Amino acid sequence: MDSDSQSAVIVPLPEPRLEHGQGHFDQVVGEGSLAGTAGAHDVDRVDARWLDQLADGLSEHAWLELDLADRLPEGLVPALLNEVKILERTEAMSRAGIGRGADLVKDRSVRRDSIAWLEGFTEPQASLFRFLDQLMAGLNQRLFLGLKRYEAHYATYQAGDFYKCHLDSFRGRASRMISLVLYLNDDWGLEDGGELQVFSPREEDRAIGLVRPEAGRAVLFLSEEVPHEVLPARRTRHSIACWFRQDEVLLPL
Ligand SMILES: O=C(O)CCC(=O)C(=O)O
Numbered sequence: 001m002d003s004d005s006q007s008a009v010i011v012p013l014p015e016p017r018l019e020h021g022q023g024h025f026d027q028v029v030g031e032g033s034l035a036g037t038a039g040a041h042d043v044d045r046v047d048a049r050w051l052d053q054l055a056d057g058l059s060e061h062a063w064l065e066l067d068l069a070d071r072l073p074e075g076l077v078p079a080l081l082n083e084v085k086i087l088e089r090t091e092a093m094s095r096a097g098i099g100r101g102a103d104l105v106k107d108r109s110v111r112r113d114s115i116a117w118l119e120g121f122t123e124p125q126a127s128l129f130r131f132l133d134q135l136m137a138g139l140n141q142r143l144f145l146g147l148k149r150y151e152a153h154y155a156t157y158q159a160g161d162f163y164k165c166h167l168d169s170f171r172g173r174a175s176r177m178i179s180l181v182l183y184l185n186d187d188w189g190l191e192d193g194g195e196l197q198v199f200s201p202r203e204e205d206r207a208i209g210l211v212r213p214e215a216g217r218a219v220l221f222l223s224e225e226v227p228h229e230v231l232p233a234r235r236t237r238h239s240i241a242c243w244f245r246q247d248e249v250l251l252p253l
């Protein structure tokens, strides 16, 4: 089964989420490695001023690089990293494709990562979803995009893997509107490659940014406007890619 065509789970679905503030990440991270404060502080970290800055950045530049380390609950990034490593070890990730459903194409000359969709069943995922809910509501209030839901997948790029220059959505489809990529990698050096190269929305061959996929860093951009490319990684690279969508039923990308 192609997991990305069959189980591209669209959220939010309230049922699988764990109760707010109930969770502890140590179920996946290992005892003692975290204070287990997930949930309790989620709300305070996404404040109105920060959301204003995001909305202004998107309106003015169509993309921005973010440091989410202080915005996400403490310990969440390592917990998500741990989870994707487990998924990898248990062979729960599948080769990513381009497109969806019957149009899904797995072209290794374009894209080489492996992915697993998040469903919100584990505490780290539920916690991330709470953050994404707040972000979506905040962006809707400011940008009037009518975002209705989001989808998110883990992605693992092995050494040598890349994703050639692309847009995440095609204009007029009203599907993916805003992309968010959160990086999970500790100690990512210049020698490790794997940067996200961002290109100008107006001049596609002009690079305007290079984002190192370091844990807690993120990039937020307009899915229909900003061409981007993952340069070849030289060691295993983990991330979560997320798309805020306008459609209520699944449309093609
Ligand atoms: O991992 C990244 O930096 C970007 C991934 C990406 O462009 C995508 O999955 O569409």
Ligand SMILES: [Fe+2]
Pocket: 166, 167, 168, 228
């Ligand atoms: Fe992309």
